[in-house]
Amino acid sequence: MMRRLLLLRHAKTERPEPGERDRDRKLMARGRADAPVIGAYMLRHRLMPDLVLVSPAARAEETWTLLAAALGKSPRVVRDARIYNAGPETLIKVIGETREARTLLVVGHNPGLHDLAVQLIASGDVEARERINEKLPTSGLVVIEFPYDDWSRLHRSSGRLERFVSPRFIAIATE
Numbered sequence: 001m002m003r004r005l006l007l008l009r010h011a012k013t014e015r016p017e018p019g020e021r022d023r024d025r026k027l028m029a030r031g032r033a034d035a036p037v038i039g040a041y042m043l044r045h046r047l048m049p050d051l052v053l054v055s056p057a058a059r060a061e062e063t064w065t066l067l068a069a070a071l072g073k074s075p076r077v078v079r080d081a082r083i084y085n086a087g088p089e090t091l092i093k094v095i096g097e098t099r100e101a102r103t104l105l106v107v108g109h110n111p112g113l114h115d116l117a118v119q120l121i122a123s124g125d126v127e128a129r130e131r132i133n134e135k136l137p138t139s140g141l142v143v144i145e146f147p148y149d150d151w152s153r154l155h156r157s158s159g160r161l162e163r164f165v166s167p168r169f170i171a172i173a174t175e
Contacts, residue, residue: 001149034139034167039070051101055083088116124161
């Protein structure tokens, strides 16, 4: 039985105001427009998570709220403080503790999510892999499939990139 991991970088965020905590930064207008585009894409392509792990940063929670509204039905959501500013090792540990989800969505931040995606992907579409090696943009969604049925087995170079999209890429593809 396969496992599917969806990594979503939060949507476009405002620059921090003087004295504002990084984790309190909110989405800008483009971010509020982009998140539902990804949600609609996920719904259209049946990329429905069983469980969502969300960083407690305002921008990640706001991204998930806007995306979830586009999905229609909401899966179980867990806010996990370890995702905020996490590196790939921490993210692998958090994901590895997951038990029940066959399809897991993690809503978080760069550079951790980008580094994690690059480390996990061993195969898949070459062009998409080159694009993700360059960068994981805001509202970028990475879908990686794994040939095992237990998240605790997650390790480097064990996944196949199923798809990599962003609102900009979706707009170009539908022109």
